[in-house]
Amino acid sequence: MSFQEYVDAAQQFFDALVDRATDDELFAGGYLRGHFDLAVGYAQVAGEQMSAQELNESVEKSLVKAYRSGELTEEDKAHVVDIWEQLKALAA
Numbered sequence: 001m002s003f004q005e006y007v008d009a010a011q012q013f014f015d016a017l018v019d020r021a022t023d024d025e026l027f028a029g030g031y032l033r034g035h036f037d038l039a040v041g042y043a044q045v046a047g048e049q050m051s052a053q054e055l056n057e058s059v060e061k062s063l064v065k066a067y068r069s070g071e072l073t074e075e076d077k078a079h080v081v082d083i084w085e086q087l088k089a090l091a092a
Helices: 003-020 023-046 052-068 074-090
Strands: none
Touching (some): 003 074, 023 052
């Protein structure tokens, strides 16, 4: 899957969460979408040719940094990790 195909699929995934997710999942999805969109934005501004895997690695680094700084409770982190795993599966 190309970078752009993955980004498009991810946007559809996030949009679909609105119709089916619990409040906790919506929070996690919104939080994750922020990290994802930021990584996409950085790649686009830098003009980098990035693979879907490289994008995932960039998002992963951002999430780890956020986890280490204590941005989320353990419960919220668990929801973010669950949504993240679902999103990463799109690129497989």
